[in-house]
Amino acid sequence: MGSVGDLAARLGIDGMAVNHVDWSAVESSLGLTLPDDYKALVEIFPDGRFQGFIRLIRPGAVGSPTAEYLGYYVQRLQDMREWRDDEPDRFPYPIFPEPGGLLPWGVSHRAGLLFWLTDGDDPSKWPIVVAHPEFEHWAAHDGPVSAFLDDVVSDRFDGDPYDIDLGGDPFFQPTPEGPDPALSAPTPAWLTPGLTDERPYDATAELAELVPPPALRRSIDWAAVQELLGLPLPADYRAFMEIYGPGTFCDITILPPEELPSLVERTFRKATSNPMRLPQICVPVFPEPSGMLAWGETADGWTCGWMPLDPENPDAWGTVMADPEVLGHQLHTELSMSSLLLKYAAAEGSGYALGRDMPWQGAPTFVSRT
Template sequence: MRSSSAAGELADLLGYPVGEGDRTFEWPAVEASLGGVALPSDYKTLVETFPRGRFQGAIRLIRPGDHGYPRTEYLGYFRSLLDHLSEMKLADQTACPYPIFPQPGGIIPWGERQQGDLVFWLPNGPDSDAWPTLVHDSERRIWQEVPLGVADLLLQAVKGKQPFYELDEEIPVKEAPLREKFWDELGVPNGVPSQSFDLLVNLLGARRAERSFDWADISEKTDVKFPADYINFMDQYGPGVFCDVRLCDPSSAGEHGFTDLVSRVRRAAQDGRGDRWSPPIYPDAGGLIPWGETEDGWICGWAPASSRPDEWGVVVSRGNMDSYSYRPDDSFSSFLVKHANPARIASVFTGRDPWSKPVVFSSFSDDA
């Protein structure tokens, strides 16, 4: 058994005594959900010892029952991500040079990195305690086998060592960011996101919203100065549904309104929270500012990492903020253009099928 000492050392180092956490997982049932695959013992120890959270703010353990699935289900939500990766591989074999579960010897995810990329086991033998880790870069061009199990890899990360030698990436070794500086302390490069409002007009055609917005009054009431492309969109089209994304009404406190969306996002985040690396939510200092949602529970918002709204990138989350994807290179408009692009292989919503229907916009007033 390779990593039992590493799991204990990691627990001691971070102040979580082994055996005093959640020991209610039904591992035989969990493993049965994987077709009888025996999970590594160090992984089970870590899941039973540590609460939900991110090690070094960079890697989160996948836990049975994640994202509202039964606690006897290991993959749950992540099964759709594996299905999506399999589809990508069918289109392009270089998307993943390894078999994918449930294929024999197929890779199985055990962790999720800061930007939503998965960390896998490579089941290359019958002894799961000897399985190495498999990681890839953000574009899936480089795949690297790391000869470490879960506990050994996390222990190296916590000690400030770099286990991902070939990816030109670093795991941050630092305290959790200050809440008001959350986004710019994540270690994600912040550039100026691309602006694509003209492309949106090309997609939807020119029109004028049925009512005007008093942006000075809205900013005074919300204490938010909104990005120019969002203002332009609302002035030209108004709030409504773009493809399958409901774009909130910035001036309304009722249904479809900004205030209502903020309230629901905050409630959902509180239900799934407990992780000091989970993002703050508006009106908390530096909090994510939501602007849209999908019917199946995805939240879209801005990361106010700058005092200039036109430099805000987009954040998408499954709803409870346990995991999220920060896209600093995308503005409100460029995100919507990418979402509507039928040529995209991967969705802007990680693990979700790309939008493949015609590009449509329906204002809320049209539905009234």
């Protein structure tokens, strides 16, 4: 396996093939032979993210047939070509199936794409091209994919064009599957103070009445979002993104789905690097069992998140506010994202601070991200 086996050993993954793929059928769907190291990565590694940053595109992705490589990404490439028609300077490379065109092999934490430049008859020599999610910046790297991923987990990747720090110990984060066995464990100390008999409810309609949203309604492919994130998201968050879009509600900035993995990663690193953290008391952070999934940030550095106590029912997730050091927290198992925002906005400075020292002051507002 060469560098693929070395990479697997470094990341604690058994080097034996566990995923069996009909590569002849997959490659026939493309009309191309794929690099051997990529195929070995797919066979050895489960679905997941390298250093919380890169997820491999796998045959059958986003609900497409298992013998298809591109599936959903056919449309992503078509979108790129249509965008190029309007802004040709934004795309410096041909796009598959054009000769030597960009063929995606990975997805970044912000839903950006990583490509092979399929130039030449030897796929093992295809260069790697990393694109900003909006294709504003590009960076070329030597292949193969396994060597590139080794650079990523070894902190030899400088983050271009994302400008992020991927330092820290190498890790691979598998995509969660099925219910979390930790949910049957005794109630931890961090959960007890906020536990109530109430359950979250969708307050989107009341929220829109209190703070009228922009007139333009958005269309989002939520099946693709779930495939990229590895889990479903609550209905009220989906409705918020379609009705309001990303932006700042009062002083809470709510991120779009493609930016959630980056916030989750930052929160996890902040929490686990703090020597004062006591795991039995402090709120857990994803990918820890039942860990907080961040969806927003306040102006003074608090993190807003969901508590996914029932992974199969995101509409039952309560919310939590974690302080800037992710040491203290305020748990609201009775509040969904929308009902938390409603209660916060309707307080109009009366002191409902959601666990923070300073509540929002003044009338509720929403400022859309431009």
